[in-house]
Amino acid sequence: MNDQPTPVETAAARGLLSCHHCGSVWEGASEGERCGRCATRLHSRKADSFNRTWAYLIAAAILYLPANMLPVMITKSLFGTQQDTILSGVIYFWVSGAYGLAALIFVASFLVPLFKLTALTLLNYLSQRGSDWRQLERARLYRVLEAIGRWSMLDVFVVALLAGLVRIQGFAEITAGFGIAAFGAVVVLTMLASQSFDPRSTWDVRNAPAPEARTADDDMKSSGETA
Amino acid sequence: MKEIPDAIVCEGCDAICRRVALRPREVSRCPRCGTELERHPGDQHARILPLTVASLILFTIANLFPIVEMELQGLSSETTLAGAVVALASEGMSPVALLVLATTILFPLLQLCILAYLLVPMAYERRPAGFSVLVKLLLSLRPWGMVEVFLLGVLVAFIKLSSMAHVIAGPALWAFGILTVLLTAVISFDPRAFWEMAFEARAGQDE
Numbered sequence: 001m002n003d004q005p006t007p008v009e010t011a012a013a014r015g016l017l018s019c020h021h022c023g024s025v026w027e028g029a030s031e032g033e034r035c036g037r038c039a040t041r042l043h044s045r046k047a048d049s050f051n052r053t054w055a056y057l058i059a060a061a062i063l064y065l066p067a068n069m070l071p072v073m074i075t076k077s078l079f080g081t082q083q084d085t086i087l088s089g090v091i092y093f094w095v096s097g098a099y100g101l102a103a104l105i106f107v108a109s110f111l112v113p114l115f116k117l118t119a120l121t122l123l124n125y126l127s128q129r130g131s132d133w134r135q136l137e138r139a140r141l142y143r144v145l146e147a148i149g150r151w152s153m154l155d156v157f158v159v160a161l162l163a164g165l166v167r168i169q170g171f172a173e174i175t176a177g178f179g180i181a182a183f184g185a186v187v188v189l190t191m192l193a194s195q196s197f198d199p200r201s202t203w204d205v206r207n208a209p210a211p212e213a214r215t216a217d218d219d220m221k222s223s224g225e226t227a
Numbered sequence: 228m229k230e231i232p233d234a235i236v237c238e239g240c241d242a243i244c245r246r247v248a249l250r251p252r253e254v255s256r257c258p259r260c261g262t263e264l265e266r267h268p269g270d271q272h273a274r275i276l277p278l279t280v281a282s283l284i285l286f287t288i289a290n291l292f293p294i295v296e297m298e299l300q301g302l303s304s305e306t307t308l309a310g311a312v313v314a315l316a317s318e319g320m321s322p323v324a325l326l327v328l329a330t331t332i333l334f335p336l337l338q339l340c341i342l343a344y345l346l347v348p349m350a351y352e353r354r355p356a357g358f359s360v361l362v363k364l365l366l367s368l369r370p371w372g373m374v375e376v377f378l379l380g381v382l383v384a385f386i387k388l389s390s391m392a393h394v395i396a397g398p399a400l401w402a403f404g405i406l407t408v409l410l411t412a413v414i415s416f417d418p419r420a421f422w423e424m425a426f427e428a429r430a431g432q433d434e
Contacts, residue, residue: 011242025381027228157379161295163315163320167314175318181322184326
């Protein structure tokens with residue numbers, strides 16, 4: 001449903017700076033100057049956004065391997081010791097018939113981090129190239145990523161709780177494995193990556209035709225789309 | 228440097244939009260990328276302080292009482308949230324323990340305390356000391372408080388254990404359930420509204 005792109009003027013093109021903290025808009029302010037209302041430094045774009053996002057993404061991608069290969073939970077019982085990775089936990093639920101739970105953990109712990117890594121890599125790559133490919137979908141994708149990222153912490157909390165609760169010496173004991181530390185780091189790093197990505201860069205198309213000069217009044221687009 | 232009062236710059240695409248007057252509970256979105264521009268707070272200003280106090284009380288209950296208790300062959304074991312953190316730390320998993328401590332205890336508690344600290348003086352139209360720093364902190368803490376994710380984690384752990392032992396829900400589980408609902412309302416309060424409130428209060432004093 002890509003209709004004709006509406007000519008939109010951006011704050012960067014008009015020389016306006018908006019405060020990311022209190023939302024006020026300033027004219028004639030220079031980059032790095034402080035907001036007249038809340039004294040936050042004004043920036044047109046997030047500082048060094050591409051490089052920071054890459055750094056977090058690469059670190060997360062590296063840790064993604066131990067997060068999925070090392071055991072996250074070690075169960076010692078009368079029947080011996082069992083080591084569980086994230087996926088073997090999912091399989092356990094699936095085999096024991098808890099399909100809903102298996103699906104929930106599979107999505108939250110496996111699909112969401114993987115999806116976040118690939119989607120952010122795509123978004124950051126396209127933005128860095130100044131591509132105008134499917135901007136509206138990319139903007140939506142970013143909002144989805146921001147919303148779902150935190151739910152990956154689910155497995156960390158499950159393991160933490162089980163490790164705290166199941167401590168009956170000799171009978172049953174659950175301890176956390178190193179996989180969960182790597183996994184927690186992946187979740188935190190992907191959250192940091194999506195926070196350092198600047199969604200405005202999706203719309204900063206390189207070599208875009210310059211918007212025609214207009215008066216200040218009629219180019220402030222009305223934000224009529226209310227819900 | 229001059230402020231342009233009737234403009235909003237979209238956080239998602241940098242488009243300049245005109246600020247429109249919203250009716251209660253209305254949300255304005257950017258016409259280009261669909262990012263939320265502004266949301267009418269409704270009567271949230273009046274409700275937010277009582278909700279914050281209620282959340283603090285529930286938060287205390289949720290952390291003092293055991294969340295789950297399990298029985299296995301006559302032996303029983305129970306844990307609080309802090310107990311789980313301590314257990315992780317004692318197993319040499321301090322980074323994970325710290326992560327759990329921060330996202331489920333420290334950050335939500337800090338958020339609630341800052342809210343209470345800011346809201347009480349503001350009811351008397353006074354701006355408390357450290358206003359600007361605290362509102363900023365509130366905004367940056369927002370993505371890191373994960374009580375609702377933790378509640379889901381408790382439920383998953385509960386089901387996981389119920390196949391191998393007898394599990395009983397502790398009082399803190401119910402407190403966490405209600406706390407999650409309250410926190411959703413409290414945290415949905417946009418810290419930016421503090422700036423609007425602060426400037427309204429100031430304008431009132433000047434007159």
